Amino acid sequence: MTALELESVSKRFDTPDGGSYRALEHVSLSVPAGAFVAIVGPSGCGKSTLLNVAAGLLTPSAGNVRVDGEALSGLNRRATYMFQQDALLPWKNVRENVALGLVFAGSAAAERNARADEWLARVGLSAFATHYPSQLSGGMRKRVAMAQNWIIDRPMLLMDEPFSALDVHTRQRMETELLTLWESTAEATHSLPDRSSGSAEGAKAGAPRLKKTVVFVTHDLEEAIALADEVVVLSAGPASHIVARHPVTLDRPRDLFELRTSAAFVDLYRSLWAVLRDEVIKSQRHA
């Protein structure tokens, strides 16, 4: 089943001088439910625009977006979105931030605190429940953001270079934690009985659960291969389009600390880099 489908999506932005900038041009992409798809491309290639279109934060200038087979109008209510920048509310403490989606859904205070604490335990931040985001390290803030996204348990997770601001070791740890969470989703959702955060999940509560569908945007090819089932390469902007799609057949669960030196990984990297390299060179000519 297709969770997310973009059909010949184009997006133009008006520029201050009265012209228009073509960010995306005829992008067609379908993401099967439960798949982990990484989108790579040189900076400025419209990766984030693509993700924002999938999230419903931007409406495409042309083309169609379908989520679980239905045309998307307004925000994508089946997805959560993890931003590149810090998106935690600085005036709320860690527990309140994790519970934010539950507050919006109107759950009772006792229930949402209990569930927030459960998630804080899962991301190893129980001791920091009453800290404010400014008192945490970058990696901790990302864990809070993950808990904030996963607590409302939507079937799709959109991620826009979520770990790009972290140092390389923290980053590998966060990638590992992301994969662990993702691979354990199926069991996890059964241990959390009440999913009151929207009708979309409610309707599917009885069905056997798939893993979340993840669309992960990054400029880092290594990260893309290490995490994803499929890597999609976008061309340099303007008028970005898909130049390659490549399945990643590495076994799961993956050991990210060893994976990068394995022969299979290196082969994949080489063949994808051959495509991406040209786009990076093009993008630098414009810059």
Added chain:
Amino acid sequence: MKSSRASATRNATVLAWQVAVGTGVLAAWQTLVTLGILDTFFVSRPSEIAKRLSTWVISGTLWGHLATTLEESVLGLIVGAALGISVGFGFARSPMVARVLDPYIKMLNAVPRVVLAPLFLLWFGLGIWSKVALAVTLVFFVMFFNTYQGVRDADRVLIDNARMLGASERQLVRHVLIPSALTWIFSSLQTSLGFAMVGAVVGEYLGSTRGLGYVISQAEGTFDTTGVFAGMTVLGLVVVIVSAGVSRLERWLLRWKA
């Protein structure tokens, strides 16, 4: 721990210097008058001002006037802030309205408030409301501009994140926009407080039967410079005390800042 002790020492140093500066100015003033370089008729002298203040306190005449001025200022501050914050919010959330009304806001803000005072006396009478109105015209614009800026300045990512997590428009205002504008609103509260008192005192000065502005204008009418300076001293002390209170409140409300 260590850093908090260090900052305590630094605070003590600052306080010592503040006292030193004040004392120095007063001592110089007193000396210059005593030496006859400055004329008491024009600038009075600190010892006499202190004597006058203590007379006011002991006889109790000060409290009634002070209470009137404070009442007008607080009312002006509350009404002006409420109007300024809500209109600021409205403008920030509906850019079309903001663009249409923009020149009018600028025009109104350019009107010198002293010019309005006689009108307000006519409209609202000699009592406190004409002074409250004058204070409101000053407070409103400060609060309005800061709220408008604060809401527009709210981080796009925080807004998008909250919306993706399911926030309705009202929840967005409550959980994201108001707290994010609060820093701006608070910094303007300090300014507004001073403006509210200016509005009240100017109003009293131009026509009233009570309040510190009235006391000052009476003293001026009889060339009683000591009375004028004593009135100004009271005003200054009140502003310092009240803004210390506002600072504490601000620190508590913005405690999440690192």
